[in-house]
Amino acid sequence: MHTDAPVLFLHAINLIGIFVFAVSGAMRGVRSQLDIFGIIVLAVVTAVFGGIVRDVLIGAIPPESIADWHSVALAVFAGVFVFFFHRFFDRLQHPVLLFDAAGLGVFAATGTQKALAFGLSPFMAAVLGVISGVGGGMVRDVLSGQVPVVLRAEIYASAAALGCVLVLAGDALRLPPLESTLAGAALTFFLRTMALYRHWSLPRAR
Template sequence: MLTELFTPSVQHALDLVGIFVFAISGALLAVRKNFDVFGIAVLAEVTALGGGLFRDVMIGAIPPAAFTDLGYFITPLFAAGLVFFLHPHVERIQVGVNVFDAAGLGLFCVTGTVKAYEYGLGLTSSAALGLATAVGGGVLRDVLANEVPSLLRWDRDLYAVPAIVGATTVVLCIRFDTLNAVTSGLAVIAAFVLRLLALRFHWRAPRAYNRSSARAEEGSAAT
């Protein structure tokens, strides 16, 4: 089914673009954390490939694509090298990085969902692995950097929700036999646009109903 949506060359090129941008975000966090060159490379690789590796292991696509295609492995290293030498300039174009990151999020939640379904998973499980493909690398990045994953923080703009929307759109299209290049592209765009809107207007997921203030939380923790 995946090969019917995009030609192999187009799919490969899109994958590499998404991997590159995710790797940039990982490498930038490593620089902010004052990691050495090895740490920068590790965070770049983990951020770029972590979600896809998790998906492939879960569905039994062994060995994972990250280890069978040299381009998948080399691209994050290239991004790490770029950030290592030019991180002040990369930081200055953070808005552009965010735009491409949103595009990668939309692409990976769609292709991850489709690949999981191709390997025999049900619709719900496929959507869950589509989400994991899109956000898994970022979670691993934050854990390695000793931070609460952005995915779980209420004070960060919506990230998982756009991926959920994209993955859900795909499984609905599969359910009603309407998945094709156009509808899959629309699913990518839906996730992409929702993420950009969240960045622009600082949309965030709601916390628990009648939640007390952060200051109250800190006070109760201290006691």
């Protein structure tokens, strides 16, 4: 089953998520003045944490990024790359959070698909999707001593949740998983970057 095209595409999309989250963690490491090994550690942890939590919770043990070496090796590469070429990303306005937004979108959508494939109900599949999406950024922020972005008063988990709902809708309409995954990831990324650069926000408690 791992040889047919959609599964391969989903695996490739997942690796994109690993890469962008790793860049996000590595850029945070650069800004926190870490040495090269600290940057690699933060890149790897940010990249694999959400997916590992997802896999442990749905019972897919050992988790995907432990069972084979591609994810960790890609995250290590991203960390080394950022260490040498971070000036390339320094020009961006919010480099850490922009790459984070891409990872959020990818993991929310693929996490929902994977949870559905493991037999979870649609509601819990969306919850797992949100956990997969927000986990990496949460651990990156906690480790580097910042308030987790998921708890700042910005659109974040809500963007992930809407992406997950779009994946569920695609699944209910029996659309091809690849298309609905890409659509869900794109929706989350769009909403999150609008919040980041246009300051969209949700109501707070008075």
